[in-house]
Structures are given as structure tokens and as C-alpha cells.
Amino acid sequence: MTPGSNLPLSAVRVAVDVTAPVRLDVSGLLLAADGKVRSDDDFVFYNQPSAPGVTHSAAAAGGDTITVDTAAVPEGIDKIVVTASLDTPGATFAGTEPTGTVRNADDGSVLASFTPPRLGTETALVVVEIYRRGGGWKVRAVGQGYANGLAGIATDFGVSVEEPAAPAAAPAPPAPPAPAAEWGPPTGSPAPVAPPPDAAPAAPAPAPAPPAPAPGSGKVNLDKGRVNLQKNQTVSLVKGGRPVLSSVRMGLGWEPAFQGRSIDLDASVIAYGPDRKKVDNCFFGKLMILGGAIQHSGDNLTGEGAGDDEAITVHLGGLPPEVTGLVFVVNSFSGQKFSDVAKAYCRLLDAQSGEELVRFDLTHAEPRTGVMMAKLIRQFSGEWEMTALGEFVDARTVRGMTKPAAQAL
Structure with a gap:
């Protein structure tokens, strides 16, 4: 898949594996129509491995899996966003190519795969999203990067995050509701709110410029x-x-x-x-x-x-x-x-x-x-x-x- 592309899902239960040459923390967020979680219970990760219709499972190395049983997802949930962040503090995705692989959770067959391009100073990203459309479910390749880690993603989607004291930017003000025909970053927010169904994602918010590409890369x-x-x-x-x-x-x-x-x-x-x-x-x-x-x-x-x-x-x-x-x-x-x-x-x-x-x-x-x-x-x-x-x-x-x-x- 390429950024912004989408495919209908042919399986009721799908597993999204996110892998990379380095250790990743993978999570899933259940989002309502406003693009936010209903509560912190809708944030699925290694310390909270289940929510209605969505589960997290850990892998021995590389990355983890978010499994979505679309038949069990509550009616009030419009999409499940699958994210990845680097396990090593301060590390960026420069030189690392994570891949999201969507499989039929029952027989293991591969339905789609996506490797986000153009990664540099990002420390976390939204890889794919599973969303409702026309009575069915689809998967969209996103590849939206964040420069402030998993906490930035979680906060942007409405999760309350408590982190150890560390130098950090002031929290972003709440994002105003976006017009139905637009998907752009609200003032002060590090990244955009979720797009309406079938809308192609906008370009990520500017991050610090990455270093000049080395020969054969970039x-x-x-x-x-x-x-x-x-x-x-x-x-x-x-x-x-x-x-x-x-x-x-x-x-x-x-x-x-x-x-x-x-x-x-x-x-x-x-x-x-x-x-x-x-x-x-x-x-x-x-x-x-x-x-x-x-x-x-x-x-x-x-x-x-x-x-x-x-x-x-x-x-x-x-x-x-x-x-x-x-x-x-x-x-x-x-x-x-x-x-x-x-x-x-x-x-x-x-x-x-x-x-x-x-x-x-x-x-x-x-x-x-x-x-x-x-x-x-x-x-x-x-x-x-x-x-x-x-x-x-x-x-x-x-x-x-x-x-x-x-x-x-």
C-alpha cells in the first residue's frame, strides 16, 4: 500500500503486525466519530492489552500485534488507529523502516502491507487505521509521524497521559472540531486530527529538518x-x-x-x-x-x-x-x-x-x-x-x- 490508499477488508478478524529491525511499542486506539477516544479505556497497549473488539499481543522481538474483531467493535467506534513508537528513549525512525502487515487473524493470510516512507526525526507514528465504511470495514495506510513520541499520539487522540518529569513542551490546547471537508493540523497541535472516511491524509506537521541523506539513502x-x-x-x-x-x-x-x-x-x-x-x-x-x-x-x-x-x-x-x-x-x-x-x-x-x-x-x-x-x-x-x-x-x-x-x- 502507499500513503493514503485504502482497501476493503475481506476478513472479520484482522491482525496488524508492526515490525522493524529494532524494538517497537505498538498500540491501538478506538476512536469515536469525533476522532477521540471515549475514555482512557480505549487505549490498548502492553499495559492495557484489551478493549471491546481490540487486543494487543507482544512479540519476542521487533514489534507487536493489534488484533481487531470487527464484529465485536462497539457501534460508537468508527475506527481503530494502530500506532508504533520506538522503545529506545530519544531514538528516531531515521534509518528504520517499520512495516505494518495486515493479516486474516484466523488463517494468517496477508491482506495488505505498508512501509511508511520519508521517515526521519519522528519518534512515533500512526501506521494504519481500520475503519467503518458503507456497512463494512476497510484499512487505510497512514504513515503520519510525530516528533514527541507515543505520548504525543495518545494526547492528540484524547488520552490522558502521565509521564515522568522531563523537559517537554507545554501541552497543546484542545483541538477545535475540524470542518467535514478538511483535515489539517489545529493550531498548537503537533499533528492532525483523524480524517473523515476515505479522505486522503494531509502531509504531517513540520518536524525539525533531518540530516542530509547519506549516499544511497534519503x-x-x-x-x-x-x-x-x-x-x-x-x-x-x-x-x-x-x-x-x-x-x-x-x-x-x-x-x-x-x-x-x-x-x-x-x-x-x-x-x-x-x-x-x-x-x-x-x-x-x-x-x-x-x-x-x-x-x-x-x-x-x-x-x-x-x-x-x-x-x-x-x-x-x-x-x-x-x-x-x-x-x-x-x-x-x-x-x-x-x-x-x-x-x-x-x-x-x-x-x-x-x-x-x-x-x-x-x-x-x-x-x-x-x-x-x-x-x-x-x-x-x-x-x-x-x-x-x-x-x-x-x-x-x-x-x-x-x-x-x-x-x-
């Missing part, structure tokens, strides 16, 4: 011109605070590693919805998809010559709203390994002007037949972000890339 933008990405680094397709592109072209290129040997690789793009299910894919055998919103340049059989070997043009404004992620992949149908390939790269260009905006060069190769080069993700704000992947897999066709590419979103 996110940059286009303000300083062309960006050279390293593996796992992300660039926001925004300049001066505004999206600057309507159509982009992803050029993919490679050269034979050994003189005289032709390399026949195939570049493709797979389009996904918010549930990470494939919507369609565009490759040499299907040069146009989604009503022409994505177009392929055609097959290159050798990799010889300068410049892009294959290119895929994406009209971002023409993509249907159900498309929230694109993964660009390259495969060796004939079985040649990427260890026989030199200078493999991808680059993003403005399709109108031809200006190169972003470039990612593979700095190593593996003896495998497929590689995920990059992904484009639509944010809930409407902007797109490109992340360099450079992940190798064993797959000779775009069909074989569908599952690993979905996992990379």
Missing part, C-alpha cells in the same frame, strides 16, 4: 538540476515546491561486457494499484497500455550503439487513479546473465524537452537474468517519486518480475 528533489541516484535513493519529481512534469520518458541502456557479443535484453514497466496488484504491463510484445498513457519504443536485439536501447514514455497525467506505482525492469529472455552486461543504466527525461532529470547507473552486476531498475510511486499529495532499486532476480520475462516488483513497492 530523498532529494530537482531544485539543483539533474540528480544522479545511488541504489535505494529517492528523488521527488518536484521543483520549487511544485510538480514539474506531466510526461516522462524512462530510457534504459546497456552494453555488452565482452567485445563482439550481442546482448538481447528487454525493458518493461509494470503498473500496480494501491494493493500492489498488477494493473497491466508494457513490454516489447505490448507497446501501449492504459489507453496510451504508457508507450514502449520497441525491442532492441543487441544493446549495441550509444544512447538508450529501449525507452518507455509515461504520461503521468493520463494514468488512471488506480495506478499508484510503476516498476521498471529489464530481463534477459535468452538467458544471458547480467554479469555479461556493462554500463547498464536508466535515466528519466522530460518527454517534452528531452532534458535528462534523473540518472541511475548500476555499479555492480550479478549472474542473474532480471533486474528491477527503478520505481515511480504516486504520493498522496499527487506528486511522484522515483527510487533507484538495482535489485537482481532470476526471471527471464516480465511475467516473472510481477511478484518481486510488487514486493519492491
Whole structure:
């Protein structure tokens, strides 16, 4: 899932596991229509592990689980918010990627998963929420960060929190009721109140600026011109605070590693919805998809010559709203390994002007037949972000890339 996306729940009982490489404290809050708990009894965590329809269970390491029995949730409760905070005092989520996995609590099957992006100085966050909609229940990916820990989340949702004496900011004044059509942070509050059903969450309240990203991590933008990405680094397709592109072209290129040997690789793009299910894919055998919103340049059989070997043009404004992620992949149908390939790269260009905006060069190769080069993700704000992947897999066709590419979103 991506921030703001939602899915209907196919199970009555769902378990939300929140895991990370470090120890997390996971909690659940039962919220009424006003976005607040009815009392402190609606705060479920390790010291208060149950409330009507909601239970907390601890894991040996990493994170805990909030289980929601939607049939047992009281009528006055509109949603259950699942939160996570770091167990280590003073620690932030910078460099830590927590993942919320929603499972059928009865058979353990995975219904959805979500890893909040762009985390830095946050010390706690709302991961997902389970909420009523049209007589049923849905799950929404949130990823809302807080800079003042679990106490900030709990206080914002109406829980009375008593903490040991420590330097802290003065408590925020009560938040005024938000208009039905808006979801914004009330004056003095560290984060927004809960959104109305199916409204996409607004951007989190500003937190102190995180340190500059280390090589191979973090996110940059286009303000300083062309960006050279390293593996796992992300660039926001925004300049001066505004999206600057309507159509982009992803050029993919490679050269034979050994003189005289032709390399026949195939570049493709797979389009996904918010549930990470494939919507369609565009490759040499299907040069146009989604009503022409994505177009392929055609097959290159050798990799010889300068410049892009294959290119895929994406009209971002023409993509249907159900498309929230694109993964660009390259495969060796004939079985040649990427260890026989030199200078493999991808680059993003403005399709109108031809200006190169972003470039990612593979700095190593593996003896495998497929590689995920990059992904484009639509944010809930409407902007797109490109992340360099450079992940190798064993797959000779775009069909074989569908599952690993979905996992990379």
C-alpha cells in the first residue's frame, strides 16, 4: 500500500503486525466519530492489552500485534488507529523502516502491507487505521509521524497521559472540531486530527529538518538540476515546491561486457494499484497500455550503439487513479546473465524537452537474468517519486518480475 490508499477488508478478524529491525511499542486506539477516544479505556497497549473488539499481543522481538474483531467493535467506534513508537528513549525512525502487515487473524493470510516512507526525526507514528465504511470495514495506510513520541499520539487522540518529569513542551490546547471537508493540523497541535472516511491524509506537521541523506539513502528533489541516484535513493519529481512534469520518458541502456557479443535484453514497466496488484504491463510484445498513457519504443536485439536501447514514455497525467506505482525492469529472455552486461543504466527525461532529470547507473552486476531498475510511486499529495532499486532476480520475462516488483513497492 502507499500513503493514503485504502482497501476493503475481506476478513472479520484482522491482525496488524508492526515490525522493524529494532524494538517497537505498538498500540491501538478506538476512536469515536469525533476522532477521540471515549475514555482512557480505549487505549490498548502492553499495559492495557484489551478493549471491546481490540487486543494487543507482544512479540519476542521487533514489534507487536493489534488484533481487531470487527464484529465485536462497539457501534460508537468508527475506527481503530494502530500506532508504533520506538522503545529506545530519544531514538528516531531515521534509518528504520517499520512495516505494518495486515493479516486474516484466523488463517494468517496477508491482506495488505505498508512501509511508511520519508521517515526521519519522528519518534512515533500512526501506521494504519481500520475503519467503518458503507456497512463494512476497510484499512487505510497512514504513515503520519510525530516528533514527541507515543505520548504525543495518545494526547492528540484524547488520552490522558502521565509521564515522568522531563523537559517537554507545554501541552497543546484542545483541538477545535475540524470542518467535514478538511483535515489539517489545529493550531498548537503537533499533528492532525483523524480524517473523515476515505479522505486522503494531509502531509504531517513540520518536524525539525533531518540530516542530509547519506549516499544511497534519503530523498532529494530537482531544485539543483539533474540528480544522479545511488541504489535505494529517492528523488521527488518536484521543483520549487511544485510538480514539474506531466510526461516522462524512462530510457534504459546497456552494453555488452565482452567485445563482439550481442546482448538481447528487454525493458518493461509494470503498473500496480494501491494493493500492489498488477494493473497491466508494457513490454516489447505490448507497446501501449492504459489507453496510451504508457508507450514502449520497441525491442532492441543487441544493446549495441550509444544512447538508450529501449525507452518507455509515461504520461503521468493520463494514468488512471488506480495506478499508484510503476516498476521498471529489464530481463534477459535468452538467458544471458547480467554479469555479461556493462554500463547498464536508466535515466528519466522530460518527454517534452528531452532534458535528462534523473540518472541511475548500476555499479555492480550479478549472474542473474532480471533486474528491477527503478520505481515511480504516486504520493498522496499527487506528486511522484522515483527510487533507484538495482535489485537482481532470476526471471527471464516480465511475467516473472510481477511478484518481486510488487514486493519492491
